[in-house]
Amino acid sequence: MKRANIREVAERAGVSRQTVSRVINELPGVRPGTQDRVQKAIDELGYIATNTAKALVSQKTATFGLVLADISNPFFPGFARAVFDQANSNGYNVLLCNTDNDLALEKKAILSLAKQPVDGIIIFSNRSDGDFLKSVAKPYLPLVLINRPANFQYAASVQSKNKVGGELAAKHLIEKGCTNFGYIGRLDPSRETQKVRRLMGFKKGLEAKGYSLKESDIELTEPNDIGGYAAATRLLRRNRKIDGIFCYNDIIAVGVLRACKDSGIRMPSKVKVIGYDGIRLGEYVDPKLTTVSIDQYGLGVCAFKQLQKLLENPDKKYRPLWIQPEVLERDST
Numbered sequence: 001m002k003r004a005n006i007r008e009v010a011e012r013a014g015v016s017r018q019t020v021s022r023v024i025n026e027l028p029g030v031r032p033g034t035q036d037r038v039q040k041a042i043d044e045l046g047y048i049a050t051n052t053a054k055a056l057v058s059q060k061t062a063t064f065g066l067v068l069a070d071i072s073n074p075f076f077p078g079f080a081r082a083v084f085d086q087a088n089s090n091g092y093n094v095l096l097c098n099t100d101n102d103l104a105l106e107k108k109a110i111l112s113l114a115k116q117p118v119d120g121i122i123i124f125s126n127r128s129d130g131d132f133l134k135s136v137a138k139p140y141l142p143l144v145l146i147n148r149p150a151n152f153q154y155a156a157s158v159q160s161k162n163k164v165g166g167e168l169a170a171k172h173l174i175e176k177g178c179t180n181f182g183y184i185g186r187l188d189p190s191r192e193t194q195k196v197r198r199l200m201g202f203k204k205g206l207e208a209k210g211y212s213l214k215e216s217d218i219e220l221t222e223p224n225d226i227g228g229y230a231a232a233t234r235l236l237r238r239n240r241k242i243d244g245i246f247c248y249n250d251i252i253a254v255g256v257l258r259a260c261k262d263s264g265i266r267m268p269s270k271v272k273v274i275g276y277d278g279i280r281l282g283e284y285v286d287p288k289l290t291t292v293s294i295d296q297y298g299l300g301v302c303a304f305k306q307l308q309k310l311l312e313n314p315d316k317k318y319r320p321l322w323i324q325p326e327v328l329e330r331d332s333t
Contacts, residue, residue: 004045012041063093065113069125071098074279082300103127122303142310144303156306156318165292165325166201169246169274174209176333178244184231185248187220202246228255250275272333287331
């Protein structure tokens with residue numbers, strides 16, 4: 001059976017679509033007799049109002065988009081849970097898109113949401129360049145960017161202090177007695193992002209204590225456990241003196257732990273490993289993973305708060321909200 005639409009309701013009631021939308025949204029300005037005709041047409045046709053219909057008058061859909069880089073990474077569900085909780089508590093719906101860390105998929109997801117009746121988009125996927133995002137952002141479609149600056153109009157950001165996090169990782173490994181260091185980072189064709197800040201902070205933390213990180217002791221890989229395993233294997237074969245490894249994220253670090261175990265390298269006595277993010281999986285691997293922990297839920301709450309502010313006043317410039325990292329020590333160091 002064909003679903004009735006707002007145009008058919010308007011034709012049967014002899015009114016405009018805007019009038020139907022006013023009745024649906026329970027807005028004033030509709031005469032009682034007209035309202036009765038519209039309601040009768042709705043009942044006869046079995047019409048169910050969509051967000052598009054409700055938005056004809058209000059210009060709001062109570063729906064926003066959420067774009068994530070990799071839903072299989074345990075960090076992102078914790079963030080998404082907070083966003084969904086905040087949305088549910090405030091009467092919003094969320095359209096979720098996953099990009100698989102792919103630039104083409106990310107742009108496709110953002111453009112697809114931009115064509116939908118959504119009030120804004122939260123983007124936690126950082127392959128797209130600033131010019132593309134700037135072309136998408138509009139007063140009726142503000143963007144909230146996670147872990148990247150929002151230096152254009154109709155956008156705001158939430159960022160973790162990743163450079164500080166890198167410094168904390170270096171400080172921790174040094175305090176645990178490490179003297180030769182390796183870094184396994186994210187292979188990413190995009191320009192300056194927070195991944196670079198983690199490495200910058202790590203180098204700064206080492207240099208502050210008289211150590212350094214050689215370029216030959218940096219490995220880049222896909223940000224997953226398989227990539228971490230392969231990168232660690234290459235790194236430790238090339239330099240057997242390395243006794244402290246900092247990983248871009250916890251999923252890479254999980255692969256590093258497995259590579260060390262398969263190579264017969266004892267942890268933490270021979271090599272100490274620290275990840276980044278603070279995902280719960282780190283508690284259940286062997287050895288339990290030390291990590292630079294980020295408040296995933298708090299990050300999601302802040303993202304929603306930024307979106308709310310943009311929806312209320314999209315023309316205003318909003319300062320970024322910052323999340324402070326901390327070292328969560330476990331058995332791998």
